Amino acid sequence: MNKEVKIFLADDHPIFREGLKKIIMKEKDFRVSGAAATGTEALEFIIHNKPDVAILDVSMPGLNGIEVARKIREKEIDTHPVILTMYSDEEYLETALENGVTGYLLKESTHTEIIDCIRTVLNGGYYVSKELQSFLINGSKHKNNKTGAGKAIETLTHTEKQILKLLSQNRTSAQIAKEMFISFRTVQNHRMNISHKLGIAGHNSLLMFALENQEIL
Amino acid sequence: MNKEVKIFLADDHPIFREGLKKIIMKEKDFRVSGAAATGTEALEFIIHNKPDVAILDVSMPGLNGIEVARKIREKEIDTHPVILTMYSDEEYLETALENGVTGYLLKESTHTEIIDCIRTVLNGGYYVSKELQSFLINGSKHKNNKTGAGKAIETLTHTEKQILKLLSQNRTSAQIAKEMFISFRTVQNHRMNISHKLGIAGHNSLLMFALENQEIL
DNA sequence: ATTTATATGAGTACTTATACTCAGGCAGGA
DNA sequence: TCCTGCCTGAGTATAAGTACTCATATAAAT
Missing domain, CATH: 1.10.10.10 (Winged helix-like DNA-binding domain superfamily/Winged helix DNA-binding domain)
Incomplete structure (x- = not known):
């Protein structure tokens, strides 16, 4: 696991991008390979650079984070999408999971949670912020509806x-x-x-x- | 003007605090003298350490940013409060200005805007994020639906x-x-x-x- | 004829909300 | 200074919803 992990960030708030970058760069094996402020830019970067992990804000101009995640899966790109959002909204979480998202973080998350999340999805696991785990219990088991x-x-x-x-x-x-x-x-x-x-x-x-x-x- | 400017941050999102800190520290004469995650902690720090500028999130546990600003003015502390918020809400802006806030930033703000804002309030001026300036001009009030x-x-x-x-x-x-x-x-x-x-x-x-x-x- | 879906009812355990009571601390106003 | 409002916390009791288990009956489908 000594290869450098390439991480991409998409959030329309510059301050947030800086904060995330700083947190990620504290890990010696992590590298921020790019950042974007809109979903469209994000998708383009991901297609061309195929980072290991893409941290995506939900509310962005253009495509939102979940739509970017869907596109990633549709195009069979080997990038792990992680959603980062302000709101602990059950519906978002479900939609995200249905679209191939393997990490779901709230912006309240601490440094440790963010790093934990990235490492978990890198190892092929699922990571959902503590505050949202109650929603998860039944959500992923059955049912693929909820879209309608x-x-x-x-x-x-x-x-x-x-x-x-x-x-x-x-x-x-x-x-x-x-x-x-x-x-x-x-x-x-x-x-x-x-x-x-x-x-x-x-x-x-x-x-x-x-x-x-x-x-x- | 060669004195070091002490800046305090209050926001309940760790990532945001990191991002702000990084942006501020790029200015050679700025120093982040402290940070807090709740309004109550923030007020306590401000009272004891009297920073030059306090950047305050609106939605925080305990006191919110605007309440902290009011307390700062009530206690006649020589700290310039700057509100930083997610929402371009007219009502918040009005309340903030009524409570002695001299800087009002959105979290969408760029590095330049943040630094500009801090320098402006330090010089005794008012800074309001571009997106909100329309509210200032036509002080219109289109609210109040008294539905019982x-x-x-x-x-x-x-x-x-x-x-x-x-x-x-x-x-x-x-x-x-x-x-x-x-x-x-x-x-x-x-x-x-x-x-x-x-x-x-x-x-x-x-x-x-x-x-x-x-x-x- | 057996299976399946549906409707009905209950045992038990746990969680959450409602509805009272009381009380300390703190800030603002008369 | 006393009073009031607000925020905080707890004791106790009851009502309601959730989450499993099990059982019986009936009708429709195979």
């Missing part, structure tokens, strides 16, 4: 859709049970089944889904 | 609004506590206080409110 929530909804049965609809009106399981003349345990079971079908998990995540999709239920 | 909820929201304190905002991103109390460096019991207390102020009660009702009003938080 509508598709996933179609796999739900009539009863399940009915429960989702009532959920979106902020009813509790007990209230739904009463309205549907079934046990509240049955409602809970349906909720779990729905969550599994949709590939979601965690507190309130089903409620959030119901709210976001209430017009197509 | 809007009025209630205005009675909330800054901390309460921050918690509501995080809630709207589907964070749990424990996650919010971690992000704000406070106990999750305190978060729960804030949630109860918010509910009382807004006149709402019951499971998920606060989450629902946060979701419905997330764009005006």
Whole structure:
């Protein structure tokens, strides 16, 4: 592993680029081989220079970081894309993972986390920032939907859709049970089944889904 | 003018602090005399060390950058506060200027802009990032949609609004506590206080409110 | 006829949110 | 100085959701 690791940076904030560069250059075997402020520039550089790792901001002019990652995979370039973002947004993470991203960092990350992440993806592993790991638990296992929530909804049965609809009106399981003349345990079971079908998990995540999709239920 | 200029940095993102530090240290007469990740730490350092310039992030745990600036003026400390923020938000700029801020930079700023800004405020001048200067000229106010909820929201304190905002991103109390460096019991207390102020009660009702009003938080 | 999907119900454990209570610290105003 | 508002933290109790397990019944599909 004594070869020098080429790392590329893309972020539209000059200060951030400087900070990242400084952190990376503290590692003796790492080298910053280039930097860009837009997704388009980034992709061009990556295609021509094939760095080992590309650290990509999500919000950039032109292509965003996730789109750059997708292009990297489409063109079968041997560069590990690492996403670096301000927000701990579940949806971004999922989309990123679906597009071949193997490292996902928040800008709150410490030096150690950044270096850990780079080394992990270099070794072929996945690295997701601690704050986001709760989202990950079910996300990568099954389900490749989420690009079209509508598709996933179609796999739900009539009863399940009915429960989702009532959920979106902020009813509790007990209230739904009463309205549907079934046990509240049955409602809970349906909720779990729905969550599994949709590939979601965690507190309130089903409620959030119901709210976001209430017009197509 | 041959005295060394002491500059202090406050930002909760380690990468950003590194980047800023690097940019500032390229100037021979500038020195980074300290850095902090929270507003409270920042204020303490500024009081004790009285740097010439304090570069303050807006969104930080504890006090935010603008609050730190206000404290600096209240305590009549001879430090020039410079606000550094992600968002080109008119309201923030106004509040900042009202609180004695003489420099207002966006995180998109280039090296040159940052250095220019520091030199300008050192000379007693005002520096506002180009992207924001339009707001200064036509001091227009196109806000205030008092939808009833809007009025209630205005009675909330800054901390309460921050918690509501995080809630709207589907964070749990424990996650919010971690992000704000406070106990999750305190978060729960804030949630109860918010509910009382807004006149709402019951499971998920606060989450629902946060979701419905997330764009005006 | 066996499998499969669906609907129903329950046991158990754990996490999270709501709803009270109380209290200390700190800053600003009357 | 006292009072008030805000932030902080905790004790206790209850309600609700999540996450697994298991079981039964029925209808449709193979």
